[in-house]
Amino acid sequence: MVSVLFVCLGNICRSPMAEAVLRHKIAAKGLQDKVKVDSAGTGDWHVGKIPHEGTRKLLDSWNISYEGMTARQVLSKDLEAFDYVIGMDDSNVANMRKLPGGGDANIMKFMDLLPDEKLREVPDPYFTGNFEEVYRLIDAGCDILLDKIIQEKL
Ligand code: 4NP
Numbered sequence: 001m002v003s004v005l006f007v008c009l010g011n012i013c014r015s016p017m018a019e020a021v022l023r024h025k026i027a028a029k030g031l032q033d034k035v036k037v038d039s040a041g042t043g044d045w046h047v048g049k050i051p052h053e054g055t056r057k058l059l060d061s062w063n064i065s066y067e068g069m070t071a072r073q074v075l076s077k078d079l080e081a082f083d084y085v086i087g088m089d090d091s092n093v094a095n096m097r098k099l100p101g102g103g104d105a106n107i108m109k110f111m112d113l114l115p116d117e118k119l120r121e122v123p124d125p126y127f128t129g130n131f132e133e134v135y136r137l138i139d140a141g142c143d144i145l146l147d148k149i150i151q152e153k154l
Helices: 012-030 053-061 090-098 133-152
Strands: 002-008 035-041 085-087 107-109
Touching: 002 012, 002 090, 012 035, 012 053, 012 133, 053 085, 053 133, 085 090, 085 133, 090 107
Parallel strands: 002 035, 002 085, 085 107
Antiparallel strands: none
C-alpha cells in the first residue's frame, strides 16, 4: 500500500480537504486498495473535530465524501510511516522538521506539485475565508500527485 499524509496547521481546513479530494480521485481510478490517504495538523487545538464548515461546504458541492474524518496531530513516527508527507505551507514543513527525526525526513511542499502557480504556499482559509481558492489548488495538485504516485510506485 502506498501512503500519503497531508499536513497543515489545524487539520480542519486544508489537509482534510486534500485528503478527501485525493481519496476521491483514487477511487475514481479504482486504486483504493493500492493508495491510502490520511491528514494531520502540526497543532493540537482541533484534535477530534470534523472538518471546518468551509471545507465541508466545498466538498459537499463537489459530492466528495469526508465521512468519518476527524482531526489529529502529526506524530514523529508519521514521518517514517508514510511514503509521501506533504505540508501545505512553509511553516507546516518547518514545524515537522522540528519533530524527532524530522530533520532528514522526506517531506514535500504541496505547491511544489504546481510549479507554474505564483502562490508558493496553500493559503490558510481559516484566516482568508477563501475556501474556493484552496479547492482549486488542491484539485489541480492532487491530479499531479496521483500521476506522480502511479509513475513512481504503482
Ligand atoms: P488549517 O487551518 O491549518 O488549514 O486546518 C487552520 C485551522 C485552525 C487554526 C489555524 C489554521 N487555528 O489557529 O485554530
